[in-house]
Amino acid sequence: MKAFYISEYSSIKSNTFNTVVKWIALVVTIAGAVCNAYLIIPLNIYLGNVGSILYLVWAIRIRDVNIALVNFGLLIIYFSGLFYHS
Numbered sequence: 001m002k003a004f005y006i007s008e009y010s011s012i013k014s015n016t017f018n019t020v021v022k023w024i025a026l027v028v029t030i031a032g033a034v035c036n037a038y039l040i041i042p043l044n045i046y047l048g049n050v051g052s053i054l055y056l057v058w059a060i061r062i063r064d065v066n067i068a069l070v071n072f073g074l075l076i077i078y079f080s081g082l083f084y085h086s
Contacts, residue, residue, distance in 0.1 A: 014061075017061075018058060018061050018062060021054055021057055021058045021061070022055075022058045024054055025051050025054035025055045025058060028047055028050050028051040028054060029047070029048070029051030029052075029054075029055065031047050031051075032044050032045075032046075032047030032048040032050075032051050035047055036048070041085060042081075042082070042085050045078055045081040045082055045085060046082075048074070048078040048081070049075065049078045049079060049082070052071045052072075052074045052075040052078055053071075053075060055067065055071040056068055056071040056072055056075060059071060
């Protein structure tokens with residue numbers, strides 16, 4: 001019974017962490033899109049990178065290959081923007 005409780009507690013903690021990462025990624029990604037719309041350079045690139053990294057971490061943790069690949073591709077694009085604007 002005790003082992004089940006520990007397993008259940010660990011699962012709840014993991015789900016909470018995944019939810020927090022997902023929502024932070026959402027806020028950062030939207031902030032990056034707003035900066036992109038108003039041409040706030042290079043903040044839009046930095047926020048895009050952070051948002052993609054957070055979504056990539058979330059996708060890996062929940063084992064969603066499609067979302068992980070999309071965000072890995074976006075990360076490469078945003079990362080190349082850092083060198084272009086430097």
